[in-house]
Structure formats: structure tokens, C-alpha cells
Amino acid sequence: MTARDGASAGLHHVSGHRTVRASFGDYAWFTGQACLFLGMLAAPFIQRRHMPWTLRGAGLVLIAAGGAVAAAGYTTLGESHSAWSSPDAEANLVTTGIYRSVRHPIYLGWCLAASGIALLTGSSVALTITGLTAAFYTARPSYEERLLSARYPDYAEYVCSSSRFVPARTEPT
Secondary structure (H helix, E strand, O other), rough: OOHHHHHOOOOOEEEEEEEEOHHHHHHHHHHHHHHHHHHHHHHHHHHOOOOOOOHHHHHHHHHHHHHHHHHHHHHHHHHHHHOOOOOOOOOOOOOOOOOOEEEOOOHHHHHHHHHHHHHHHHOOOHHHHHHHHHHHHHHHHHHHHHHHHHHHHHOOOOOOOOOOOOOOOOOOO
């Protein structure tokens, strides 16, 4: 089997009681996300400088806000959450809670938290990771939304009634 065959055939993983079909694209996105997360954690240990209390305070607020937004996303998704971009066959399209107005609140939360870490630590490494995180979470939803549109017939309507990241703003498709 070639890599191309594997990408379309998918690989199966047991997640709890469900079998999740993951493609090689899923592995690539997951690996990128894991590297960014590890970079966020490591950045303050690699390089940091003393920041004024106002910036440190703003950083703490962003970290807390990002954590709260991401937690709301994880909680609302419940059993429909998957680490993979490919929708789980048994998962439902979630359009309630925080997902009523924002399609990717978990990604928004991670971007806010990364920004907070950069402000809190004054680390240019953390600032670089923040930029990479923002770029990554701008690209990944485009990939995911193609998969979600193919899986859920109502997804196009949902896109029209919600925003990718910023609440109360509808983006054109």
C-alpha cells in the first residue's frame, strides 16, 4: 500500500468504545499541533525576560481566557470530540453552546493562550510559536471544513450562521 492509498483508505484507531478512521492527513495535522503545544510549553524555559507587570497581567488574562474558551469547546463537543480532522462516523455536528457562534473555539483558545504565554514570559521564542500557532490554526480549519461539509449536509448552513473564530461576526464562504 502506498502513502497515497493509505491517505484515502485511512487507518483505524479505537478511541474509547468507538473506532475512529484517521488518514495520513490527520496524522500530519495532529503532529503539527503536538509540536506547537510542546513549543508553547518549552518556550519560557528556552528564553524569557522580565516583563512589566501590566504585560504579565495581560498575559495571565489571555491564558485564562484561552483556557476557558478551549474548555468550553471541549465540554460542548463531548463525545463528538476527536483529535483527528476527519469526522468520526458516530459523531454529531455540534452547533450549540459556544459552537452556536464560533466554529473553532478550541483553536481560538489555543491562540489566545499562546499569546498570553508570549506576553507573560517576554520570550521571543514564545512570540514565534504564537505566530506559528495562529498560522497553523488558520490553515487547519480550511482542511477540516471541507471534510465536515462532505460529512454533514447542514454544515454549509451552519457556516453561514457562525464565524470561524470571532463571535458575532459571520464570514463569507
